[in-house]
Amino acid sequence: MAAAAFGGLTPGWMTRAWAASWPQRPLRLVVPYPPGGSSDIIARAISQPLADALGQPVVVDNKPGANGNLGTDFVAKSRDAHTLLLCDTGALAISPSVYKQLPFDPSRDLVGVAMLAYSPHLLVVHPSVPANDLRELVALSHRTALNFAVTAIGSAPHLAGVAVERATGARWQYIPYKGGSQAISDTVAGQTQVLMNGMLATLPHVQSGKLKVLGVSKATRVPLLAQVPTIAEQGVKGFESGTWQGVLMPADTPAPVLERLSRELIAIIRSPQVRERLISQGAEVYTQGPADFKKFFEAERKRWAAVVAQAGVKIE
Template structure:
């Protein structure tokens, strides 16, 4: 074998190893500066609660500050777009309702990014079912009574945003039980809750994590939970499925996504650190006490979940003819 040929073979072998070596070096060097955890909703909602719960243990696990930054707007799409267009280096992450993000491509005709192509899954963190609640003045003690009332009274149904997961859950429920109400869109769950507590709107479906404190204080009355089984915290409250809507299940799925192109090694390390943080006994116990259960996934599992949710809710969007520019 000639020296020249041997040199070429060695060079080719080294070049073939460079991508893997580069991934390893990227993981070893990362993180070398603070990490931004973008929540695309206003403060006080389910995603914000989760983000602020894990920021300190995540910072301890990674050895860098983790900064929670709220970028609300357009049902979470402004913050998601910001992350989708950020450098794919692991320093800008999105913590959002993954189910709501999966809905956006079906609802918005002019979405400025493609969640499937521009973002990649890191992990799921927690699940919180929707609670069907009403203002205490509403004379209904269960779903059947609420449906009957909706046909004789004007009921306003507060939604966190047009095309949001709670909105579509409300639409699916309305179609299943033939209820009648008017949807009133807000710019986030906190405002929707506040107006229902104040009586400006009468009905609401929203994540249990953010809604349960208002039920416990007596400011809202809960009629049902959108989970396959009853929740221990409110074990006397029947599921919506038990009340004549078999198989009805919805909720908020908080998870983390990174810009597409973020190195696999960085994503894997992020996954491990996030899973460790959310599974810590203190956080798990705290969330359980608020109605959320820890649900973690591998990056591949999170992507599969996202795709299934996208297909599931696309059918509801088409049936209800919900489209926004």
């Protein structure tokens, strides 16, 4: 009789029933970069509000390495609806073109939950560098050896630097790091002279005078740095790049879980408290649900594939 009673329950119904009780235990929010970068800042801004909304603790877990690929691989293979990934989705879209072999396929093994925020890249230098705009920096690069700090070879800031280098004729040596926070630290210390990185993590060092900003990689000027011209204004027509933060989960996560989590994340990031906190640091709240996120990711993957091919960047 029990079997007959449950005979009419379809797998879809059972999935919805299970999802209605999700989450059943604490969630792990994996950031595949060191603490202090843009993704880490956003993860820590949303973790407590998300825990309050879901009724379970949310633990931020930094798993840096291989330009974010180690932590991403961990989530992709977890097959666990309680493990989330918060990362720079632009960098994630670049990896398939840069790395000859990846242990995961982001389009196959991961699914986008929600896009959360965007921050343009800032082109900055150590205060001792005798250049006050892009033209002066390019001229200086022909007279003096300049080290250009990047979060990793093949990262979005690296490719943005390559694009500026090719468009202007600049000359600099790329120094790779394991994340944005380490690249910033060495540029602040003067061990590297030039840096391009997300505004969210870089702006505080500009405001404190530890870094000097020369340009913003956005189509229009940003209010917090209204006096700073865009890189496009300084001769690199149409140039725009930035850091996109989003949350992804293993591809087999039930749709009802994705839908609920997406709603909660978007509500949190749009809340006045979180929105104002991020805006004050140079990030824009930019939200997308799962369907739009998927379209965005595939478009970014194609766009960056062309840039990588032109730049000839490949990693074994």
